[in-house]
Amino acid sequence: MIIVPVTVPDDLIAEVLSLLKVKSLMRFKCVSKSWNSLISDPFFVNMHLIKSSQNIPLTLFSSHFSKYTLLNHFPTLRFLEKLSITLANDITDNRFINNSNLLVGCCNGLLCFLHVSVYNWPQECYLSFFNPATKSLSKKLGYFSLPLKNPHSCFKFSFGYDHLTSKYKVLAFRLNEVRVFTLGDNVWRNIQTFPVYPYINPRNHVNGGVYLNNSLNWFAFRDMTYFDYDWEYFTIDKFVIISLDLGTETFKQLMPPKVFDEVQLSMPTLSALMDCLCFSHHSNGDNFVIWQMREFGVEESWTKLLKFSYEHLLPWFLFFRYIPLLPLYIFENGDALIWASEEGYAIRYNKRDNRVVDKTRMTNNLYWILARHYAESLVLQGLWHQENEEELDEEDNVGKYEERC
Amino acid sequence: MAEEVSSQMNSLSISETNPSSSATISLVSGDDIVFKVEPTIAKEMETVQSFIDETDGKITTIPLPNISSHDLPYVIEYCEKSIAGKITKEFEAEFVKKLNNEEVKELFLAANYLNIKKLLDFLSQVIADRIANKSVEYVRRYFGIENDFTPEEEAKLREELAWTFTGVDPDDEDEN
Numbered sequence: 001m002i003i004v005p006v007t008v009p010d011d012l013i014a015e016v017l018s019l020l021k022v023k024s025l026m027r028f029k030c031v032s033k034s035w036n037s038l039i040s041d042p043f044f045v046n047m048h049l050i051k052s053s054q055n056i057p058l059t060l061f062s063s064h065f066s067k068y069t070l071l072n073h074f075p076t077l078r079f080l081e082k083l084s085i086t087l088a089n090d091i092t093d094n095r096f097i098n099n100s101n102l103l104v105g106c107c108n109g110l111l112c113f114l115h116v117s118v119y120n121w122p123q124e125c126y127l128s129f130f131n132p133a134t135k136s137l138s139k140k141l142g143y144f145s146l147p148l149k150n151p152h153s154c155f156k157f158s159f160g161y162d163h164l165t166s167k168y169k170v171l172a173f174r175l176n177e178v179r180v181f182t183l184g185d186n187v188w189r190n191i192q193t194f195p196v197y198p199y200i201n202p203r204n205h206v207n208g209g210v211y212l213n214n215s216l217n218w219f220a221f222r223d224m225t226y227f228d229y230d231w232e233y234f235t236i237d238k239f240v241i242i243s244l245d246l247g248t249e250t251f252k253q254l255m256p257p258k259v260f261d262e263v264q265l266s267m268p269t270l271s272a273l274m275d276c277l278c279f280s281h282h283s284n285g286d287n288f289v290i291w292q293m294r295e296f297g298v299e300e301s302w303t304k305l306l307k308f309s310y311e312h313l314l315p316w317f318l319f320f321r322y323i324p325l326l327p328l329y330i331f332e333n334g335d336a337l338i339w340a341s342e343e344g345y346a347i348r349y350n351k352r353d354n355r356v357v358d359k360t361r362m363t364n365n366l367y368w369i370l371a372r373h374y375a376e377s378l379v380l381q382g383l384w385h386q387e388n389e390e391e392l393d394e395e396d397n398v399g400k401y402e403e404r405c
Numbered sequence: 406m407a408e409e410v411s412s413q414m415n416s417l418s419i420s421e422t423n424p425s426s427s428a429t430i431s432l433v434s435g436d437d438i439v440f441k442v443e444p445t446i447a448k449e450m451e452t453v454q455s456f457i458d459e460t461d462g463k464i465t466t467i468p469l470p471n472i473s474s475h476d477l478p479y480v481i482e483y484c485e486k487s488i489a490g491k492i493t494k495e496f497e498a499e500f501v502k503k504l505n506n507e508e509v510k511e512l513f514l515a516a517n518y519l520n521i522k523k524l525l526d527f528l529s530q531v532i533a534d535r536i537a538n539k540s541v542e543y544v545r546r547y548f549g550i551e552n553d554f555t556p557e558e559e560a561k562l563r564e565e566l567a568w569t570f571t572g573v574d575p576d577d578e579d580e581n
Contacts, residue, residue: 006514008510015529019529029566030541030566031541032545
């Protein structure tokens with residue numbers, strides 16, 4: 001019999017550790033020097049991220065106020081178990097106070113915020129990156145000013161990870177200008193412009209851009225910038241999906257499903273479900289439809305994923321037709337969770353009966369306007385410390401970008 | 406090392422005299438106990454199967470010097486259940502309940518040596534669950550890791566990561 005304690009080799013230790021939650025891993029940095037370097041190692045960070053992403057994601061909620069943002073996350077599966085959910089604690093911390101922060105996006109467990117100064121004119125903006133699991137917050141990056149005199153100068157922001165260069169990128173898009181900010185290089189660059197107009201509505205956060213297949217995808221319009229979705233002025237042929245490949249930084253335009261032929265009271269939504277781009281919209285006769293682009297970038301591959309009637313819900317949802325519905329998750333058995341953003345409800349669709357069976361209400365008296373998939377990760381765990389040191393000598397010139405308008 | 410093993414195997418295969426037993430595979434543990442298993446079990450163990458394949462099935466006795474006769478029956482039991490498609494949460498819970506920490510680690514190494522993916526993944530998760538919410542000291546003892554930080558270095562790191570030290574499970578009295 002073996003008497004000496006069994007020694008587990010390093011590669012197997014990494015295998016075990018990749019299954020742990022971030023909080024435990026951060027604590028286990030204190031185990032030894034080799035564990036400390038393993039847990040910080042980019043190869044291990046990626047290995048952990050892959051494992052973490054295989055689980056059903058958490059749903060990240062955000063709520064914006066004039067001076068602060070509330071954030072929280074919740075296990076998506078638990079929406080199926082409960083009729084009401086209270087999100088108790090905010091996961092941001094006091095480093096966020098006194099800024100107007102907008103959540104631009106969430107990718108690999110890393111959150112990107114756009115901060116807009118409320119008091120200065122023209123408005124000063126900058127970005128910051130926050131990993132809620134490691135509590136790492138970057139310094140303020142990519143300063144630029146945002147003139148609001150001309151509404152057409154408003155940018156649409158979006159955030160994703162480029163596998164080609166292994167860098168995080170923020171995209172700002174408006175008519176005749178597209179800018180890319182690369183985390184690490186920390187400067188804005190201009191790239192080829194899109195021949196379309198962004199959809200900008202400060203109150204509508206549902207269509208913030210969808211990250212999928214190393215690309216960012218948004219709704220845009222062929223003729224003009226719209227600030228509000230007014231169905232009376234729209235025609236279907238004005239809609240287009242703009243898709244930017246983060247690796248090549250080239251774009252293409254994708255048409256919505258051909259069957260989508262009538263403008264509805266509420267804006268359609270884009271989402272990533274089951275690793276496919278999905279297009280959802282209300283349809284005549286109080287129906288809701290989700291289309292799935294089976295093969296990314298191929299318009300012919302739009303396939304109807306589900307369609308259900310919400311007619312029986314109308315008594316308690318009189319304005320249902322006006323609410324943008326955002327599919328949160330589709331389970332293996334075809335059941336779906338759909339977020340009614342402006343109402344604070346997640347509705348549960350049952351595939352077998354092809355109907356909505358129940359709803360889960362967020363009980364906080366807060367306006368959770370945005371819901372996204374979130375999986376915790378070790379990405380950028382040390383940024384806060386490193387960046388602070390850099391800040392001493394680079395404070396004045398990093399990422400400065402002069403507004404040209 | 407590889408040559409040594411293969412020459413050892415050749416001598417063992419030569420000593421294999423009964424041709425009718427070629428249907429079963431003999432696994433020889435590190436402490437020289439022979440376990441006869443069906444070829445389907447051997448298939449689950451990629452390392453064993455590749456030995457067999459390399460010799461066109463002529464070798465049916467496989468020495469497993471890294472695996473003790475205490476651990477091998479567990480491995481075989483898991484493989485049998487796996488072939489029968491009977492790996493359930495209940496079976497796994499029962500299977501692991503019998504094992505103390507040292508045994509889990511031994512089996513983990515055995516699964517790695519034999520290259521049994523399912524067992525390896527399962528035991529990774531078992532070990533992860535056993536250390537998940539434990540203290541730094543517990544984890545050092547669990548893996549027999551020496552703390553090579555200076556007291557100053559460790560104190561500094563612990564201070565930076567103070568928020569990760571809340572809600573940690575108390576260490577078990579009976580660790581093994």
